[in-house]
Amino acid sequence: MIEVRGIVKRFGDFTALDGVSVEVPAGSLTALLGPSGSGKSTLLRVIAGLEQPDEGVICLAGQDVTKIPPQARGVGFVFQHYAAFKHLTVWENVAFGLKIRRRPRAEIRQRVTELLELVQLARLGDRYPAQLSGGQRQRMGLARALAVDPKVLLLDEPFGALDARVRKELRSWLRRLHDETHTTTVIVTHDQEEAMDVADRVVLMNGGRIEQEATPRELYDRPANEFVMSFVGPVNRLGDAFIRPHDVELLLEPNGSTQEAMVQRLVHLGFEVRVELMRDDGEVLSAQLTREQVEALELLPGQIVHVRPTRQTVFQ
C-alpha cells in the first residue's frame, strides 16, 4: 500500500503539489489522471524518491520512506521516453538492477530470461535499444523495472510516446500483466480513456490538488464537480446544467420540454454519429447518436430538430 499524506512540493514560485493526500490500496492498479501541469508526474516522482517533497510523508507498505533515498525504496519506475540505457543491450538493460544488487550469475540469467519471455522480447536480447520500436523499448523498460521485484510499480505516461494502436495494445497487455502479478501499480496519464480502461481506481488531479478519487464508473457517473465532469468526457452546457452528448435526445416534433436547434454538421465515427447543433440563441451543443437513430430521423445539415436532455447534472 502507498500512503501519501499532505505532500507539498514547490519549484521556485510554482507549487506543483499543494497538500496532496491519497491512499493506493495494495495490489491495485491506480491511475493518476489530470491535465499537464496538474502535478501528477511530480507526485509519482515524489513517491519514487526522485523528488524530495517540501512537506508531507510517504509510506510504502507501512514504512515511512520520506527520508529514504530512491535506491532503497524498492520501487520500479517506467518512464515516458523509455530512459533506456542505450549503450547496453536489451538483456543488459533488464539485468541492470540485479547486477547492481550483485546477485549470483545463474539467478540473473534465469530471471532475465523469464522477464524477456514475459514481455515477449526473448529473441531480441542482444539488440540495442536503438534497434527496437517504441513499443518494444517500453516493454523492455517494464521488464527492467520488474526485474528487482519492486514493492510498487510506478509508470509515468508509459504509453504517451507511442502511436494509438500500440498504445491500446500495451494498455490491455499491462492490465493482464497486473492481473497476473498483482504488484501495486500507479500509472500516470493525461488520457481519461486510458485511465478508465486500465485502472481499478482513478485519482483525478488538477492544479496540484486532488479533485476526485473514485472507480472509473463512479468518476463518470457521479463527478464531484464541473472540472471532473468535463475532464472525463465530452460535455454540453445548457445554463447551469451539464449534459453528456449521449444524454441528448433529438426529436422531430416539439413536445413542450424541448428546445429548438439546427443541425450544423454530421460526423460519422463508425457505429456512432456525432451531431453538431446550434440553438437559436447561438449556443452550440453536440449529441451522440447511433447510426440507426440518425437514419431513422433522416437527419440532414440545416434541418431544425428539437432537443431534450434525458439526463443532466447541476453542481451547487
Add this chain to the structure above:
Amino acid sequence: MAARAAALPAPRARRSAAPGLAVGLSTLYLSVIVLLPLAALGWRAHGWNAITTPQAVSALELTLVASGVVALINAVAGTAIAWTLVRDRFFGQGVVNALVDLPFALPTIVAGLTLLALYGPRSPGGVDVAFTRWAILVALLFVTLPFVVRTVQPVLFELDTEMEDAAVSLGASRMATFRRVIFPNILPAILSGVALAFARAIGEFGAVVLISGNLPFKTEVVSVYVFGRIESGDTGGAAAASVVILGISFGVLLAIGGVRRWATRHDR
C-alpha cells in the same frame, strides 16, 4: 504482438542528393589543403639519419610522453570542467565558460610569454618551472584545455537525465550511476577530445618554445627540434622528422577513432 517482435531495420545513413559531386568536392578540397602539402613534405624528406640521432630520438620520446600525459590529464580535468558547466549553476558561469576558449583565441607565442611571466624565474607566486620538463607540461596543458571540454559539454548537455533516474530507481548509487551509465555514454566524446588534444600537443611550438628552454636531451620537443634543423639549413632532415611525427599522429588518431567506433557500436 509476437509477429511485430520481428526486427526493425537499423537506421541507415541517408544518401546525399548528389553523392558523386559531394565526394568529389570533399576529396579535392582535402587534397589541396591537406594531402598536397603533406606529399610535398614527404618529397623533401631525405637524410633519414636526422631522425635517428640520439638528440632526435630523445626529442621524439619527450614529445610523445608529454603529449600522452597531457591528453590523460585533459581527459579527467576536461570532463570535470564540462560536468560543472553543464550540471551546476554558479555565479560567473558564463565567464568561466568563455574562459575555456581563451587558449584557442590567444596566439600560442603569447601564451608562452604569459606562462613564462607566471611560472618563470620572476614568478609572482614563486613557482619557477622555466626550462624544465614541467614547463612543457604546463604549456601543453594550457593550449589543449578546450578540446575535451568542448567535445564532452554538448554530449553531456544532451544526455537523457531520465537514464540516471532509471539507474537510481534500480538501486545504483551515484558512483555506480556515473560509472555504469553516464561514463559509457560520454566516453566517445572524451576520446574525441583526447585525440584532438594529443594531436595538438605533439605539434605545439609557440607555447613551448619560450618556456622550455629547448635544452637538447632535456627539454627539447620535436617541433623545436625540427625548427632547429631548418635554422641550420637541414631542411631535408626537418622534413624527415616531420614525416615521422605526422605518421605517429595519424596512427594515434586512427587508433582512437577505432576505440570510438567500438564505444558507439550501439548507435548503429
